[in-house]
Amino acid sequence: MNIIEAKKLVHEFFRRDEEGNIEGIQVALNEVDLQVKAGSFISILGHNGSGKSTLAKHINALLTPTDGTLYVDGKDTSDAGNELAIRQSAGMVFQNPDNQIIASIVEEDVGFGPENMGIPTDEIWERVERSLKSVGMWKYHTHSPNKLSGGQKQRVAIAGVMAMEPKCIILDEPTAMLDPDGRKEVIKVAHELNKKKGVTVILITHYMEEVVDSDYVYVMDKGKVVMEGDPRNIFSRVEELKSHRMDVPQITLLAHELKKSGLDIPDGILTREELMNVLNLG
């Protein structure tokens, strides 16, 4: 079953002058087709301004289609009546952890979402505990969020979304402002939630290394999906990726360069182990 289904999804932004007349139209999403199977882990790559964040905002019904359709968990996002239900099905985590944490104690922050949904108090606390444990932050539940590291804050933000028990979480460049340790923490947590809790994960990122373990990858450019496939397929198309301002993991690039120098190496090498095996040094 597809939890997300976009058909020819279009989004146009209007630039207006001071009198409110339309000066120009910018097509941020241009007939995007996308299907995400429930329970899968997918990644969306694309350069700054390629339309990937606009797409993310559609999945959360923060934006609605100019044209085309988008169904999230069977609900049409164009229908204003579905807004709340969609936001409960698909939770969103943004780039900057400091912009998403509102309470002065970790557990209260995580409880904010379910409280807003009208969940009974006892159950809120159960959910808070469960979701903080699922991101490995339970031992900080009585701490102040502003003393946490960036990676920890981002995990609290994810717990806050998990407490609403969504079927799907969208992570919009969740690691862009984190250091390497923080980045690893967040990606690890996302994979654990996907595997253990069966949550569908949509990861939007600039870091090629982070998408290697995804089930499926979409690459966006100029509002369109320009490449799609599993990570091995995507990363075997080095030159094509580069033409969309993307890159490949360092090991993949090394393998590609070795192949160009005449060594017999298959495309789409993703790990050191794989490269060592195909190098076949006897």
Added chain:
Amino acid sequence: MSLILDNISYKYSTGTAYEVTALDGVSLEIKDGQFIGIIGHTGSGKSTLIQHLNGLLKATEGTIYYNGQDIYDKDYDLKDLRTQVGMVFQYPEHQLFETTVFEDVKFGPKNQGLDDKEATLRAYEALRSVGFPEDYYDQSPFELSGGQKRRAAIAGVLAMKPAVLILDEPTAGLDPKGRDEILGLISDMHKKMGNTIILVSHSMEDVANYVDRIIVMNDAKVYMDGTPKEVFSRVKDLEEIGLAVPEVTYLMMELKERGWNVDVSATTVEEAKNEILKLKGMNA
């Protein structure tokens, strides 16, 4: 001509229970024309360190000499120091404020007391050196894409022609091509003008590709200081403080463990490629 840090310590919230030592007895010499990378995990003291270099923070102990002069001297002109030691903060585009890109870039040199003509020339030069498209000079900086904003903001600092340029994670949040472009232009500028560059980065790969000296900060102290090859050969020490070496360096070490005679000091894709081709009996 150089920047010398003589036993610098910086503490904040002194005298309270929350006293933190952010820098602890740091001594460094930064010679003219070096391209330096500073690495270290969050909270290691990197940002505190660079804010001392242009006098934004004043050390609680120790002294800093710029070109032989004590910058904490009563008569020292800190304003002048700040125009010579330019700083590009993280997310510099948040500091754009003028109505047009060109005016924004001109602001720095005008503030230095240059006349309008000279400031205009400087702005042209700086925008050209960052590869900023001329069509957008008169646009509002707020209508640019992320990468263009970043360029405009960097141009604003370059227009002051700093002898030392400090950049705090200049590629954070940019796409891969944007990262390469910004680092490429910094590196080109360094080659052309020979100014000192200090780059704070979380990316071991970027640091390995561009700099000729790495300073590793840990726990408020200088933990290592050397060439990329020297620093990245100490994998265990780096991992102990939560850092890593470039992926290709790990690969070379694993090849060596399997008994292959490779030079484990390769830190870039190019170097690793040449080592492997050598193993295979092929010329690079």
